[in-house]
Amino acid sequence: MSTPTVQPSPMRLTPPLLQRLVGTGGARHLVERNARVYRREWLVLVSGFLEPVFYLFSIGVGVSKLVGDVALPGGEVVTYTAFVAPAMLAASAMNGAVIDATFGLFFKLKYNKLYDAVLATPVTPVDVAIGEITWALMRGSLYSISFIVVMLVIGLISSWWAVFALPVVVLTGFAFAAIGTACTTYMRSWQDFSYITLVQLPIFLFSATFYPLSVYPESLQWVVRCSPLYHSATLLRELTTGTVGPGSLVHVAVLVALGVVGMVVTGRRLEKLLLT
């Protein structure tokens, strides 16, 4: 058989640049799909909210009595509970987002084979990335909003700046969801998930969550500054205690950057894994 002049096709199936970044709008249908699934499993949602609340009460009632008050970097003094609460808030956004972004995504990718079916429709890998990250951050935000209500009720919010805590927990959810999904695309088996616990636990404990950054020696402080949770917790603390400054914007920038990078990586990786 004669072969006509060969014109090499690009190795991608989702062209225009804009669509490569923001998708085709198909993401919302995946969010809707996930919402349908969780409508039946609302108990799973509740359990994720309780964990940070338990931490808060354990520390607020018990540890706080032993520790007393804490001085913030600007010199303001707050109760230990008020110091820890915003960090628990950040952690709730992190936990909520990471669960769906890692275990949830991996299950759908490897076992439910969900995306094999989804990508046969006009929905693109970038849509899948955006959809799953959005869903994960929604779950994280749901926990955080409930947590904010708890903080408000027990009087742990002392500034109107706290209104901005809402967008910040959403941003926190976005950053962790995007990093989580990006990492998950590199997972080969469930065993690999022990790495997530291995990373997530120290992040939770050492990101200036339970004590100020100044406790660490200078060199270690830089290590802590690499933790996304440090930026989220510090930013939320500045908001709930009314100690906002120009430095707050740096935290915002870091979280935005992590989220965007994670999302782009996720889209690329899904394309590479699924469109072979």
Add this chain to the structure above:
Amino acid sequence: MLSKVDGVSEQPMIVAHGLVKRFGDFTAVDGIDVEVSRGEAFGFLGPNGAGKSSTMRMIGCVSPVTDGTLRVLGHDPAVDGARIRARLGVVPQEDTLDFELSVMENLIVYGRYFGMSHKQATERGRELLEFVQLEERATSQVEPLSGGMKRRLTIARSLINDPDMLLLDEPTTGLDPQARHVVWDRLFRLKQRGVTLVLTTHYMDEAEQLCDRLVVMDRGRIAAEGSPVALIRDWSTREVVELRFAADDTETSGEKIEALVEQPERPLRALVSRVEVLPDRVLLYSDDGDATVGELHRAGVEPQSVLVRRSSLEDVFLRLTGRSLVE
């Protein structure tokens, strides 16, 4: 509802020239030329590993083309993948149903992926459940469904967007005979409504039942092309005589028959175009089976049993792709 009868465009649904798919060093599809026109039922026939599924995935715009050109519904998958997929229905080799959703939700959510409104998707989903006879299982979970039911649900799902072309990768593999016939019946109805069907199979009866035209693929290439009847005419004889002998006798009898057919003075030479000796039987390809049997008898060949049958696509298939197992 599913009617596609219109003469809008004569443009082919699929055009492939020198289509190649490579995975690293392995060449799955090795430069094939294919053209499928509107309303046609087209089949890719071939053994496992012939490159059928790889070809289907490229047509379905979920696998990038390595080399050559491919146009699906007039568009380039590398540029307009999403737009093409919007008008395709896909039944993959393995069911990819959403196990976390109910039967009806599978259809609704899938319709939503195509941008259909909730109302549209629900109405259409109801029609389709009726079409595949699953309306009583609408609220059931997917997991407990039988293999045949899952397959039918996958077919219903592939029709949710009222596709211009349906891609079916081994639609009935693994189903019991009843379930296969139900699936064939539904596909035949779709074909009558003018839906273009493109399917892969290694079942000859499936290809003969459903396909207007087909290609036989072997090791990534096209070995033959035509209608089932034309392929049988071109690559086999009208009839096949199957002779069985006592177990240890088959080989010697086979050699004897081969020698007989070689003798120029015997009428057998004109009657038999090919002899094939298999471990358990001897096949004689002939346009006149009964005359062949008579001549054999006259020559003193005494088989235990004789069967004269019409040649089938299976004979073509085995002629073209060989009898040895390739995995």
